[in-house]
Amino acid sequence: MNAPDRYERFVVPEGTKKVSYERDTKIINAASFTIEREDHTVGNILRMQLHRDPNVLFAGYKLPHPLQYKIIVRIHTASQSSPMQAYNQAINDLDNELNHLKTVFEEEVLKHSRDY
Amino acid sequence: MEVGGGASNQRFPKIKIREMKDEYLKFELRETDASMANALRRVMIAEVPTIAIDLVEIEVNSSVLNDEFISHRLGLIPLTSDRAMGMRFSRDCDACDGDGQCEHCSVEFHLDVRCDQDQTLDVTSADLISTDPSVIPVDVAAKSSSSAYDASENKACLGLRQILMLLCLLERKIYRRGIIIVKLRRGQELRLRAIARKGIGKDHAKWSPAATVTFMYEPEIRINEEMMESLSIDDKRSWIESSPTKVFDIDPNTQQVVVVDPEAYTYDEEVIKKAEAMGKPGLIEIEAKEDSFIFTVESTGAVKASKLVVNAIEVLKQKLDAVRLSDDTVEADDQFGELGVHMRGG
Ligand SMILES: [Zn+2]
Numbered sequence: 001m002n003a004p005d006r007y008e009r010f011v012v013p014e015g016t017k018k019v020s021y022e023r024d025t026k027i028i029n030a031a032s033f034t035i036e037r038e039d040h041t042v043g044n045i046l047r048m049q050l051h052r053d054p055n056v057l058f059a060g061y062k063l064p065h066p067l068q069y070k071i072i073v074r075i076h077t078a079s080q081s082s083p084m085q086a087y088n089q090a091i092n093d094l095d096n097e098l099n100h101l102k103t104v105f106e107e108e109v110l111k112h113s114r115d116y
Numbered sequence: 117m118e119v120g121g122g123a124s125n126q127r128f129p130k131i132k133i134r135e136m137k138d139e140y141l142k143f144e145l146r147e148t149d150a151s152m153a154n155a156l157r158r159v160m161i162a163e164v165p166t167i168a169i170d171l172v173e174i175e176v177n178s179s180v181l182n183d184e185f186i187s188h189r190l191g192l193i194p195l196t197s198d199r200a201m202g203m204r205f206s207r208d209c210d211a212c213d214g215d216g217q218c219e220h221c222s223v224e225f226h227l228d229v230r231c232d233q234d235q236t237l238d239v240t241s242a243d244l245i246s247t248d249p250s251v252i253p254v255d256v257a258a259k260s261s262s263s264a265y266d267a268s269e270n271k272a273c274l275g276l277r278q279i280l281m282l283l284c285l286l287e288r289k290i291y292r293r294g295i296i297i298v299k300l301r302r303g304q305e306l307r308l309r310a311i312a313r314k315g316i317g318k319d320h321a322k323w324s325p326a327a328t329v330t331f332m333y334e335p336e337i338r339i340n341e342e343m344m345e346s347l348s349i350d351d352k353r354s355w356i357e358s359s360p361t362k363v364f365d366i367d368p369n370t371q372q373v374v375v376v377d378p379e380a381y382t383y384d385e386e387v388i389k390k391a392e393a394m395g396k397p398g399l400i401e402i403e404a405k406e407d408s409f410i411f412t413v414e415s416t417g418a419v420k421a422s423k424l425v426v427n428a429i430e431v432l433k434q435k436l437d438a439v440r441l442s443d444d445t446v447e448a449d450d451q452f453g454e455l456g457v458h459m460r461g462g
Binding site (some may be wrong): 006007009011012014017018019020021023026033035036038040041042044045046047048049052053055072081085087088089091092094095096097098099100102104105106109110111112113 | 122123125126127128130131132133136143148149151152153155158159163208273316318319320324395420422425426429430432433435436437438439440442445448449
């Protein structure tokens with residue numbers, strides 16, 4: 001009867017920002033990114049990609065509650081970088097990795113269907 | 117260099133397909149990590165869109181199943197969904213302002229069956245009439261493509277073709293075609309209109325294009341050959357037998373223990389425990405390679421298994437694009453930065 005609509009899980013409500021950014025008030029070069037309507041799929045790849053960045057001192061994500069459809073990504077960087085820069089870089093790198101993956105996968109499918 | 121001057125830490129993964137059929141795919145993914153493998157798996161199961169029946173208007177239903185029971189069964193019939201990636205979700209379709217019944221966001225189906233015989237009549241997916249020939253039940257599509265293949269192969273030989281067609285008709289009479297929706301007895305009738313829409317498995321499992329998607333870490337098995345040679349043939353045999361799956365065997369020529377199927381290993385560690393019990397710790401070392409995965413993808417038939425992987429990559433790219441910072445967020449932070457400089461007396 002009072003069950004929330006199923007689309008609540010993946011449709012960002014009107015007037016809500018997909019990504020909001022909040023600087024840490026105490027630590028320099030630390031910040032939290034709140035991402036609405038995302039889960040472990042995006043959270044975990046972002047975290048692992050951030051770990052590959054040598055300027056990132058800390059990167060982690062949490063899904064605060066299973067019924068709150070958002071994740072919080074926290075980043076702390078060295079002074080040469082900034083959380084925002086690291087975040088953008090991680091997304092760019094993942095995007096390029098996926099572009100590469102798509103190309104090699106399609107080549108392999110083509111090769112395989114020719115051989116077959 | 118990218119915007120912001122950061123250095124790239126991008127990876128270049130490798131792919132090798134081992135086996136490929138329309139509905140089954142086995143491939144190796146290398147030089148990336150588990151987060152990427154798992155993201156792809158999760159997207160394939162829950163976020164690659166397909167088309168499924170979502171709204172049913174029942175005109176007549178005198179069958180033994182109630183309306184919502186039949187509607188639920190209709191929803192679960194997989195439909196060919198190659199169109200889905202280019203379709204609109206009905207909730208953000210502006211062509212029909214939220215009605216969700218226009219050509220951009222939906223496909224209409226009709227079903228009209230009445231039993232006028234003593235024998236029980238099966239109502240199946242083959243009775244669903246689609247208004248879009250590219251969106252039909254997957255079993256109907258599979259049948260029509262295989263018979264088309266038969267016909268083209270035997271163009272010159274008319275006699276054989278006719279026999280084949282006859283056999284096909286006979287088969288239809290003997291084996292009931294399609295996915296059974298409901299059974300009707302004499303006088304019972306089912307007449308309805310159904311609207312199929314684009315959706316994702318996260319919303320309802322009926323929209324999931326994946327039957328199963330799994331990946332395993334590739335194991336790296338190292339045998340301490342020197343220690344192994346100190347074992348008698350009977351000891352070797354009993355050690356091999358300790359594995360619940362057939363990973364090792366004895367080479368009939370050299371009497372040496374060889375790895376016959378590393379991927380049969382289920383990380384049960386039985387062979388390691390057995391080696392220790394035999395007083396030979398370190399006889400075997402097994403490691404899960406952290407950057408190599410073996411994927412198995414089974415599709416429901418809504419999209420080809422290979423297409424499912426490609427679509428998953430595309431969907432994951434779109435998701436990442438959606439989580440990029442907006443310009444106003446960056447601007448607001450720039451102002452914050454300037455304010456900070458002011459406060460510090462800059
Ligand atoms: Zn529409």
